[in-house]
Amino acid sequence: MAAKLKFKDTRDKKNRRLTRKDVHRAAKRYRNWGRWGKDDELGTLNFTTASDIVAAARLVRKGKVISLALNFDQHGPQVGKTKYPALGRFNPIHVMTRTGTDAYSGVLDHRKIRGTDDLVIMGLQTGTQWDGLGHILYYDHMWNGYDCRNVTSGGAQKAGIEKTREKMVGRGVLLDVARALGKKWLPDGCAITNEMLDFTERKQNVRVRRGDYLMVRTGHLERCLSSKSWDGYPGGDAPGLAFETVDWIHKREIAGIATDTWGAEVRPNEAEDTNQPWHWITIPIMGLTVGEIFDFAALAKDCAEDKRYEFLFVAPALPITGAVGSPVNPLAIK
Numbered sequence: 001m002a003a004k005l006k007f008k009d010t011r012d013k014k015n016r017r018l019t020r021k022d023v024h025r026a027a028k029r030y031r032n033w034g035r036w037g038k039d040d041e042l043g044t045l046n047f048t049t050a051s052d053i054v055a056a057a058r059l060v061r062k063g064k065v066i067s068l069a070l071n072f073d074q075h076g077p078q079v080g081k082t083k084y085p086a087l088g089r090f091n092p093i094h095v096m097t098r099t100g101t102d103a104y105s106g107v108l109d110h111r112k113i114r115g116t117d118d119l120v121i122m123g124l125q126t127g128t129q130w131d132g133l134g135h136i137l138y139y140d141h142m143w144n145g146y147d148c149r150n151v152t153s154g155g156a157q158k159a160g161i162e163k164t165r166e167k168m169v170g171r172g173v174l175l176d177v178a179r180a181l182g183k184k185w186l187p188d189g190c191a192i193t194n195e196m197l198d199f200t201e202r203k204q205n206v207r208v209r210r211g212d213y214l215m216v217r218t219g220h221l222e223r224c225l226s227s228k229s230w231d232g233y234p235g236g237d238a239p240g241l242a243f244e245t246v247d248w249i250h251k252r253e254i255a256g257i258a259t260d261t262w263g264a265e266v267r268p269n270e271a272e273d274t275n276q277p278w279h280w281i282t283i284p285i286m287g288l289t290v291g292e293i294f295d296f297a298a299l300a301k302d303c304a305e306d307k308r309y310e311f312l313f314v315a316p317a318l319p320i321t322g323a324v325g326s327p328v329n330p331l332a333i334k
Contacts (some may be wrong), residue, residue, distance in 0.1 A: 005181065005196060010268045011189035011237060018243055018271035026243075026281045027138060030250045033145045033285075040144050041159040043133050043287020048170040048211040048255040056171040056312045060333050066302060068215070068258075068294045068315075068330040069128040072120070076127045077224070077262065077293060080231035089234065092122035124161075125325040130168070130256075130317050131283060131290040133159035134324040136276075138284040155322020162319040164289070170255060171212045172313025172332055175200045176300050178219040185219025186239035188232075191266040192216065194248045206309040210253040213313045215332075216241065217296040221260040225297075233262055240266035246281045249288065257282075258291025258330070291315070291330070299332050308334065 008015050036046045070076060076091040096118045103114040125131070133143035134156035140148050143159050150158040178186050180200040186192075197216075201207055208214055218239040224230050232238075238261045249257065257264070265278035274280065282288040303309045315330035317323075 005199060008191040008193065008242065009187070009189045010191055010266050010270055015191070016268065016270050016272055018274070018277060020271065020273050022243070023271065023274055023277050023280050026246055027285050030246055030281055031285050032287050033143075035287075038144070040287075041133065041163045042167065043143055043159075043289065044253070045164060045167040045255050045289055047253050048167070052170050052211040056169075059171065059310055060312050062334055064302065064334045066299045066332045066334070068296060068299060068332060069328065070221075070293060070295050072122065072127050072327060077230045077233045078126055080229060080233065082232070082234045082236065087235075089123045089126055092120050092126055094118060094120050122327070124320065124323055124327060125292075127327060128293045128295065128330065129291065129325055129327050130161065130164075130315075131292065132156070132161040132164070132317070132324045132326065133283060133287060133289065136279045136283040138280055141284065143284050143287050151324065156324050157322070160321060161317045161323040161326045162321045164317050165319040166316070168213070168256060168289070168313075168315045168317060168328075170313055171209070172215060172311050173206055173208050173212050174215040174217060174296065174299055174303055174309045174311075174332075175206075175208070176204065176217045176296070176303065176309070178217055179300060179304060180204065183219065185223045188237035188239060189266065189268060190218075190239040191242035191270065192218070192240060192245065193242045194244055197245065197248055204303075204309045205307070208252050208254060212252075212254050213315075214254050214257045215294065215296060215299070216257065216259045217300050218260055221293065221295055222297050235262060236267065238262060238267045240264055241278055242266055243270050243278050246278060246286070249282065250286060254288075256289040256291065258294045260294050260296050262292060264290055264292055291328070294330060302334065306334070
C-alpha cells in the first residue's frame with residue numbers, strides 16, 4: 001500500500017502552488033483565538049487534561065527512559081551551509097569558570113572549599129527545542145490576537161515560555177513516517193501529507209488522540225549524523241509536514257508536535273511568496289507548541305521492536321521569563 005502513496009516533491013516548482021491567499025483562508029478556518037478565553041497564553045496545550053496525564057503514566061511498563069535530545073555542544077546543527085545565516089544562531093559555547101586545575105593549584109583555597117563552575121552561551125533555539133507561542137507572528141498579531149508589540153526587547157510580555165512550566169507532559173505518539181513508507185529517511189522536499197499520517201497510524205496500529213504530543217520522524221537528523229555533515233540542515237531543503245496537515249492537526253486537537261527537522265514543515269516550502277507558511281498558521285493562529293531538532297533514532301528502534309508507539313512523554317520547557325523558545329531534553333518513558 002505504501003507504494004500507492006504519491007510523494008509530493010516540493011523541489012519541483014509545479015508542486016509549489018500555495019499562495020498568500022491560501023494562508024489567509026487557512027487563518028480564518030483554523031483560528032483558535034478566544035477558544036480558551038481572551039487571556040489565554042497556552043493555546044493547544046490546554047487540550048491535555050489531568051486524566052490524560054494519569055492515563056499516559058499507565059503506559060510505562062518497562063521503565064525504559066529514552067532521551068530525544070541532541071547534546072548541547074559545539075557539534076550541534078548550527079554549522080555548515082545554511083540559507084539563513086542572518087538568524088545569528090550558533091552552537092552552544094561552554095566555558096569553565098572554575099576548574100579542577102584551579103583547585104589543584106590552590107589559587108581558590110581562600111574560599112575554604114574546592115569546586116568547579118561553568119557557564120554556557122547559547123541561543124534558546126540552537127538545538128533540540130520548543131517554539132513558544134511568541135516565536136511566529138501573523139502580521140501584527142501573535143497567539144490569541146495579542147498585539148505583536150507585546151514581544152519587546154525585554155521579552156514576551158504575553159505567552160512567554162515560562163507560562164508552560166507545568167505543561168508538555170502527557171501521552172506521546174511516534175508516527176515513524178519514514179519507516180512506515182519503507183525508507184531509512186525521507187528525501188529532501190518530500191511533503192508529508194494527511195494520507196501519509198493516516199497510513200502510518202494504520203501501519204503502526206496506533207491512533208493520535210485529543211491532548212496527545214505527536215512526534216513525526218522523517219529520519220532527516222539521522223541522515224545528517226550518518227553523513228557527519230550538517231550542511232543544509234539549518235534552513236535548507238528537507239522532508240517535512242505539508243501545509244495541508246494543519247487541517248489534520250486541527251481536527252485531532254493535539255497538544256503539541258515535534259519533528260526531527262530544523263523547521264518541521266517541508267522545504268522548499270509549498271508557497272513561494274510566504275516563508276514557512278505552515279508556521280504562520282500553527283503557532284500564532286492555532287496556538288500549537290512546536291518542537292524541532294528532536295532525535296528519534298533510539299525511540300524509533302525501540303518502538304519497532306516492541307510494536308508500541310505510545311509512551312509517557314515528559315518535556316517541560318525551561319521557565320525562562322519572557323522567552324519565545326526553550327532548549328529541552330524530551331523524555332519518552334516506556
